[in-house]
Amino acid sequence: MLPLETKAAVTGLAVPLLVKLAGLPELAEGHYPLERMALDMRSVPRRAVTSELLDLPWSAFVDAQDAMNAPLDRWLSHARSSGRPVAMLQGDSAIAKPGDVLELDPFRQRAAVRYRRGDNGNVLFATERCNSYCLMCSQPPRQVEDDWRVQHLCELVELIDGTEPSLAISGGEPTLLGGGLATVVAKCSEHLPDTHLHVLSNGRLLGDTALADRFEGLHPHLTWGIPLYGDHYALHDYVVQSEGAFSQTLRGLYALEAAKQRIEIRVVLVKPSLERLEALIRFILRNLPFVEHVALMGIEPIGFAKAHHAALWADPADYAEQLQGAVDALSRLGVAVSLYNLPLCTIPESLWPLARQSISNWKNDYLDACASCAVKHRCSGFFSWVTPQWTSRAVKPIELGPEAA
Numbered sequence: 063m064l065p066l067e068t069k070a071a072v073t074g075l076a077v078p079l080l081v082k083l084a085g086l087p088e089l090a091e092g093h094y095p096l097e098r099m100a101l102d103m104r105s106v107p108r109r110a111v112t113s114e115l116l117d118l119p120w121s122a123f124v125d126a127q128d129a130m131n132a133p134l135d136r137w138l139s140h141a142r143s144s145g146r147p148v149a150m151l152q153g154d155s156a157i158a159k160p161g162d163v164l165e166l167d168p169f170r171q172r173a174a175v176r177y178r179r180g181d182n183g184n185v186l187f188a189t190e191r192c193n194s195y196c197l198m199c200s201q202p203p204r205q206v207e208d209d210w211r212v213q214h215l216c217e218l219v220e221l222i223d224g225t226e227p228s229l230a231i232s233g234g235e236p237t238l239l240g241g242g243l244a245t246v247v248a249k250c251s252e253h254l255p256d257t258h259l260h261v262l263s264n265g266r267l268l269g270d271t272a273l274a275d276r277f278e279g280l281h282p283h284l285t286w287g288i289p290l291y292g293d294h295y296a297l298h299d300y301v302v303q304s305e306g307a308f309s310q311t312l313r314g315l316y317a318l319e320a321a322k323q324r325i326e327i328r329v330v331l332v333k334p335s336l337e338r339l340e341a342l343i344r345f346i347l348r349n350l351p352f353v354e355h356v357a358l359m360g361i362e363p364i365g366f367a368k369a370h371h372a373a374l375w376a377d378p379a380d381y382a383e384q385l386q387g388a389v390d391a392l393s394r395l396g397v398a399v400s401l402y403n404l405p406l407c408t409i410p411e412s413l414w415p416l417a418r419q420s421i422s423n424w425k426n427d428y429l430d431a432c433a434s435c436a437v438k439h440r441c442s443g444f445f446s447w448v449t450p451q452w453t454s455r456a457v458k459p460i461e462l463g464p465e466a467a
């Protein structure tokens with residue numbers, strides 16, 4: 063697990079600043095204005111540190127905290143005398159590298175990674191607010207005014223690599239930004255037209271067709287991940303702890319279909335939904351035939367989930383049959399299926415080809431038992447905060463037979 067922020071001695075800044083961290087290759091590529099880039103002194107050979115390099119209009123300079131004690135910090139006094147911001151990072155140097163986007167915060171004296179080059183789980187965090195209170199919410203909502211994030215995200219998007227394969231837009235509930243969400247997607251269309259965007263939304267506000275229609279044709283690679291936890295309103299509304307959510311989400315799904323959007327249904331495999339998984343899959347196939355993809359997902363054991371273990375947890379070893387049945391029913395009708403957050407040793411081998419390494423690098427870990435496992439390189443592993451209470455009894459290293467070796 064590689065943290066997404068670190069302590070930093072930040073000087074020369076009055077307000078937080080978003081910067082593209084740059085070494086000499088980023089300077090040479092010239093993709094971003096120098097005024098939006100911070101020179102990463104850790105990546106520049108000291109012989110290349112010339113006053114001409116330092117005098118370029120960098121927005122800031124970044125180095126390691128221990129460089130402050132080095133006798134070769136001529137650049138530091140040069141940078142400070144020019145009045146430009148300097149951030150001296152503490153902790154693992156891998157937390158931030160050239161190509162990443164950092165937010166330097168002078169109030170908290172921290173540097174936060176808002177985009178990590180090469181990471182599989184970069185997220186545009188849309189809002190802390192939500193209109194549902196799902197039993198297993200991993201990111202409990204806060205009712206704060208954060209519409210400022212629209213502008214912030216637009217500035218962030220301008221600094222993300224144009225070659226980035228995929229980004230999620232998540233929260234909270236992103237549609238609470240209203241037209242602001244469309245503004246962010248439009249910004250992605252301008253700067254990241256080849257990036258696959260995946261909006262994770264409960265879909266409840268998209269029944270307002272005026273909102274859903276704003277996304278028609280807005281980005282060439284936009285998909286929506288919408289959760290559905292039951293074939294019956296009472297079950298779905300119970301899991302999301304919000305009366306009326308089932309019918310609102312269905313209206314949202316039909317409005318998205320009318321706006322020619324690509325849709326994935328997400329089912330977190332919590333105990334109440336598992337008990338009616340077969341009926342839920344039948345409901346999706348009959349009523350939502352336009353759905354392209356269904357993701358069946360293990361629980362992330364953090365946030366509200368921790369308070370609801372008894373109500374939510376089911377060991378994958380105990381639901382192999384339901385899982386196989388769901389996959390078979392979807393596959394028969396040509397709906398793509400993926401399994402997220404389910405370690406390979408906990409599911410039947412016939413389902414391994416559908417299991418994805420779905421956990422973002424920064425919160426992904428393996429157990430001691432995994433050290434000798436022959437399939438660790440293609441297993442999702444675990445969320446870093448997994449505890450024995452949330453671990454399947456089936457976890458054990460896989461040994462491949464001679465024919466597979």
Ligand code: SF4
Pocket residue numbers: 405406407408428429431432435436437438441442443457458459460
């Ligand atoms: S032992 Fe660990 S790495 Fe191997 S399949 Fe199980 S969880 Fe995955």
